[in-house]
Amino acid sequence: MEPPPAPVPTPTPMAERATAVVEHVAAEAPEARAHAGDTTIRVDVGLLDKLMNLAGELVLARNQILQFAAGQQDTAFVATTQSLNLITTELQEGVMKTRMQPIRNVWDKFPRVVRDLAVACTKKARLEMDGGDTELDKTIIEAIKDPMTHVIRNCVDHGLELPEVRIAMGKPAEGRVGLRAYHEGGQVNIEISDDGRGIDPEKVRDKAIQRGVITPEQAARMTERQLVNLVFLPGFSTAEKVTNVSGRGVGMDVVKTNIEKIGGSVDIQSAPGAGTTLKIKIPLTLAIIPALIVTTGGERFAIPQVSLLELVRLEGEQARRGIEMIHGAPVYRLRGNLLPLVYLGRELELPAEVEGTPGWDAVNIVVLQMDDRQFGLVVGGVNDTEEIVVKPLGKQIKGVSAFAGATIMGDGKVALILDVVGIAQRAGVVSEVRDRGLSKSDEHTLDRHDDRQTLLLFAVGAQGRVAVPLALVARLEEFARRDIETAAGADVVQYRGQIMPLVHLSRLMGGERPGDPPDPIQVVVYTHEGRSIGLVVDRILDIVDEAVTITRDGGRDGVLGSAVVQGKVTDLLDVRGVVHTADPHFFTPPASSTGAAAYALGA
Amino acid sequence: MAETRQFATFFLDGLFFGVEVLKVQEVIRYQEMTRVPLALPVVSGLINLRGQIVTAIDLRRRLRLRERPAGELPMNVVVRTDDGALSLLVDEIGDVLEVAVDQLERAPETVDARARELLRGVSKLDGRLLLILDTERTVNLQDEPVHDREQAA
Numbered sequence: 001m002e003p004p005p006a007p008v009p010t011p012t013p014m015a016e017r018a019t020a021v022v023e024h025v026a027a028e029a030p031e032a033r034a035h036a037g038d039t040t041i042r043v044d045v046g047l048l049d050k051l052m053n054l055a056g057e058l059v060l061a062r063n064q065i066l067q068f069a070a071g072q073q074d075t076a077f078v079a080t081t082q083s084l085n086l087i088t089t090e091l092q093e094g095v096m097k098t099r100m101q102p103i104r105n106v107w108d109k110f111p112r113v114v115r116d117l118a119v120a121c122t123k124k125a126r127l128e129m130d131g132g133d134t135e136l137d138k139t140i141i142e143a144i145k146d147p148m149t150h151v152i153r154n155c156v157d158h159g160l161e162l163p164e165v166r167i168a169m170g171k172p173a174e175g176r177v178g179l180r181a182y183h184e185g186g187q188v189n190i191e192i193s194d195d196g197r198g199i200d201p202e203k204v205r206d207k208a209i210q211r212g213v214i215t216p217e218q219a220a221r222m223t224e225r226q227l228v229n230l231v232f233l234p235g236f237s238t239a240e241k242v243t244n245v246s247g248r249g250v251g252m253d254v255v256k257t258n259i260e261k262i263g264g265s266v267d268i269q270s271a272p273g274a275g276t277t278l279k280i281k282i283p284l285t286l287a288i289i290p291a292l293i294v295t296t297g298g299e300r301f302a303i304p305q306v307s308l309l310e311l312v313r314l315e316g317e318q319a320r321r322g323i324e325m326i327h328g329a330p331v332y333r334l335r336g337n338l339l340p341l342v343y344l345g346r347e348l349e350l351p352a353e354v355e356g357t358p359g360w361d362a363v364n365i366v367v368l369q370m371d372d373r374q375f376g377l378v379v380g381g382v383n384d385t386e387e388i389v390v391k392p393l394g395k396q397i398k399g400v401s402a403f404a405g406a407t408i409m410g411d412g413k414v415a416l417i418l419d420v421v422g423i424a425q426r427a428g429v430v431s432e433v434r435d436r437g438l439s440k441s442d443e444h445t446l447d448r449h450d451d452r453q454t455l456l457l458f459a460v461g462a463q464g465r466v467a468v469p470l471a472l473v474a475r476l477e478e479f480a481r482r483d484i485e486t487a488a489g490a491d492v493v494q495y496r497g498q499i500m501p502l503v504h505l506s507r508l509m510g511g512e513r514p515g516d517p518p519d520p521i522q523v524v525v526y527t528h529e530g531r532s533i534g535l536v537v538d539r540i541l542d543i544v545d546e547a548v549t550i551t552r553d554g555g556r557d558g559v560l561g562s563a564v565v566q567g568k569v570t571d572l573l574d575v576r577g578v579v580h581t582a583d584p585h586f587f588t589p590p591a592s593s594t595g596a597a598a599y600a601l602g603a
Numbered sequence: 604m605a606e607t608r609q610f611a612t613f614f615l616d617g618l619f620f621g622v623e624v625l626k627v628q629e630v631i632r633y634q635e636m637t638r639v640p641l642a643l644p645v646v647s648g649l650i651n652l653r654g655q656i657v658t659a660i661d662l663r664r665r666l667r668l669r670e671r672p673a674g675e676l677p678m679n680v681v682v683r684t685d686d687g688a689l690s691l692l693v694d695e696i697g698d699v700l701e702v703a704v705d706q707l708e709r710a711p712e713t714v715d716a717r718a719r720e721l722l723r724g725v726s727k728l729d730g731r732l733l734l735i736l737d738t739e740r741t742v743n744l745q746d747e748p749v750h751d752r753e754q755a756a
Contacts, residue, residue, distance in 0.1 A: 394687060
């Protein structure tokens, strides 16, 4: 699906912007400039850092007192601790605020960067900034300065086309580079966008294959968005010519590493010809974070709440049955999606007791989010959530990628903070190259060879459940009903600059459902040699990973046969047959219509 | 007049060691430690030193001495380094001694090469030898053998 166009900030010419800033300052100190010195003072950053540390200590002491007070009967004491609790929280917030700076402090130098670079590349560029007031912790501001500069230079140098080219494409001669920052869910989002030529996924793919980063087979299965995100791999540059600005192959990977170092994430979306948007998500502050405390192998660990999605506890029968193995890799079915499991105890090489191995009577799964991916961390026990103060690790331990830092718990003991990304990398949940596909669950099945196959399940009219091998599915799309047009008497939609015919499976297989047709329609896109055809289904149900055996022959239009999938009878769609029926010229040369080979069924 | 310096002394497996007293921040008795999985074997754990998290290094392991017998609790000699405080785990604490630094002699070649690297010299006191540790080298774990199962992630 094409990314939604980046919200266009109100175009404000730079000059106006500058005056707006001045007015803003004036408004803050209404008593005229002479008194400005009375309301603000300059403070040494070192002092602020010290205050921050002390506030952190106070939070810890508060946590200890709270634990102690929980066992006390004395109401006066309990009341005092409660007020101490409140004051500490407020103090901590106040101190935190002293370290906050508007992101504009970094942005202020960008207009010049863009202008100088545009002149150097003989391009015309305009920088639009929105949300410069968004505040971030000073350390974070420092950390994002360089990555952002790099990305902006990229936008101008690679992204924007030359004015002649732009005019020829019907775009204004002046290119637009947009900066936008806003708060969302305790995080700060920064978007850097341009309306240039975008990233060509084909080019990225060719380059990736040429460099041996991915195999052609892997590439064939990757979505456009995944392909575009390959630019974050080290040593990757699609620029045809190396300039003194960019195209040197160092860059986006460094941007990604730097952002991830401060607990953020980067995502890139691009529409060829229309522009590129880079989205950075970063935490507000690094110093005090909410975290979930878990235990494993007798040790306590803190998991930063930002990466936490949910907790799953399996008991009794569920615990014994819930965890299944794919080629030695444990997985759990979380609402129909396969969740790869990582055993914390095993990953950290903690001695002996490994909680949650199949056979235990209770399994605690902490579902974690990492970039676009999810995985389940199996831990021994789940304690509580707590505000923890992040303390750095000494250099003697820094090399251990599994930990992001340490903290002091309410009882005065030290607990390590898990680095979710590091753990995932250790466990092989991320192999850098593979990214989320059609669903979160397909990736770990793609490269494992066993007799199972991944099937996409969907509902079609009265037919009920129909399955198709996921390998045959190029994409899943949604189209609004009003986007359906008619060509030569058949329904079509415009799709990626092509006209894609639609096949209504319910009509073809019989048994259209009564009532209003659904809007938007769900379409399974099948691609063959650059041409696409859309199979309209009623509802996408699930993606499953199962060994299937055809138990009954089809004999009906579009059905290869039936099989039992997830304990229910499911028709297996004859994709090629269906496509052939709908468009006899789709396959050139005409291919055999059965397509049975695609269902390389359980050996 | 020979130049003398003060050294804080301690015992490890019957041997008598000293570190420059100016490098020592404090000496504290045994603290409960948090193990660090996957870390180097010489890293015993982390201790909470009044809100500061300090890495504790097992000096016996660092110097290739015998393991401390189970049940014997080590003491912490907290030293200042460029990278913040660091705790050296020792068996027992001795006195602060004044030692003439120009009388130090290099440890003979027959001493375990790794341990010898960490020694600045040997001071010949009456009746016993004082092994002077080079704190900088002692806390720099770069040459430590990596945890055999730890893979570069």
